[in-house]
Amino acid sequence: MSDLFRVEGLTKNFGGLAVSRNISLSMSAGERLALIGPNGAGKTTFVNLVTGQIRPSSGRVVLNGEDITRLGAVPRVRKGLIRTFQVTRLFSQITPEEHVTLTVLQREGRAARILSRFTGNSEVSGEVESILSALGLLDVARRKVGEIAYGQQRLLEIGIALALRPKVLLLDEPAAGVPSSDTPRIEQALERLPPSLAVLMIEHDMDLVFRFAKRVVVLAAGEIIFEGLPADVAANEKVREAYLGNYAHARSIA
Numbered sequence: 001m002s003d004l005f006r007v008e009g010l011t012k013n014f015g016g017l018a019v020s021r022n023i024s025l026s027m028s029a030g031e032r033l034a035l036i037g038p039n040g041a042g043k044t045t046f047v048n049l050v051t052g053q054i055r056p057s058s059g060r061v062v063l064n065g066e067d068i069t070r071l072g073a074v075p076r077v078r079k080g081l082i083r084t085f086q087v088t089r090l091f092s093q094i095t096p097e098e099h100v101t102l103t104v105l106q107r108e109g110r111a112a113r114i115l116s117r118f119t120g121n122s123e124v125s126g127e128v129e130s131i132l133s134a135l136g137l138l139d140v141a142r143r144k145v146g147e148i149a150y151g152q153q154r155l156l157e158i159g160i161a162l163a164l165r166p167k168v169l170l171l172d173e174p175a176a177g178v179p180s181s182d183t184p185r186i187e188q189a190l191e192r193l194p195p196s197l198a199v200l201m202i203e204h205d206m207d208l209v210f211r212f213a214k215r216v217v218v219l220a221a222g223e224i225i226f227e228g229l230p231a232d233v234a235a236n237e238k239v240r241e242a243y244l245g246n247y248a249h250a251r252s253i254a
């Protein structure tokens with residue numbers, strides 16, 4: 001099998017509620033996949049199952065041919081399965097340079113040493129600089145995170161993920177909360193992600209989805225209802241029903 005990553009029959013029940021239903025999906029190295037679906041479809045739950053934040057009721061998660069279903073979140077990160085979150089989780093008092101430096105040191109098992117000893121270390125700082133540069137963050141590298149734009153904070157989260165040297169990167173709504181004037185920056189950064197990386201992106205911004213993804217998977221009520229080319233998704237009857245149903249529901253409770 002040439003799949004870098006796959007899930008087989010992934011199912012999660014919360015009490016009587018089936019939130020993931022028999023999801024099977026595979027990704028190869030370098031793939032750009034978007035996972036979309038109406039609110040409550042189970043997208044975040046899917047990512048949580050993949051990264052080990054929650055355990056499936058049944059099914060398997062396989063990375064590089066190895067069944068990692070029983071591994072916790074931290075060993076999965078070490079194996080290269082990395083995610084970002086919908087809401088930023090950054091420290092406002094330290095800089096982007098320090099965030100990414102710390103992550104590189106953490107990965108190398110050197111984070112316990114004093115950070116300042118490493119900011120001048122050429123091996124580490126070269127890697128930090130190349131990550132920040134690819135994301136267009138060099139000019140704010142030494143500003144406090146609390147002072148930089150939200151779009152830049154979102155990019156920094158991707159930088160932290162990259163510092164962990166992912167093989168599979170799961171991006172949970174990378175453009176959420178970012179003003180539309182800043183979305184081109186996010187798009188550019190996504191275009192510059194390492195070509196061999198497999199990227200799965202959850203996103204509601206359809207323009208971004210269509211420009212980024214080569215393949216789209218649609219989830220509705222915990223199930224995959226479409227898998228195919230971005231150009232074919234809008235015309236698909238099941239997809240239209242899922243979104244219309246959701247909007248109708250949203251209206252009924254408004």
Ligand SMILES: Nc1ncnc2c1ncn2[C@@H]1O[C@H](COP(=O)(O)OP(=O)(O)OP(=O)(O)O)[C@@H](O)[C@H]1O
Nearest residue numbers: 014015017019037038039040041042043044045046
């Ligand atoms: N821990 C939990 N216990 C019970 N139900 C849960 C739990 N986590 C999620 N759910 C339910 O599972 C369903 C799917 O939620 P999930 O957050 O995965 O959807 P989503 O597609 O990511 O939605 P959104 O686009 O709004 O972020 C929702 O009905 C949610 O209420």
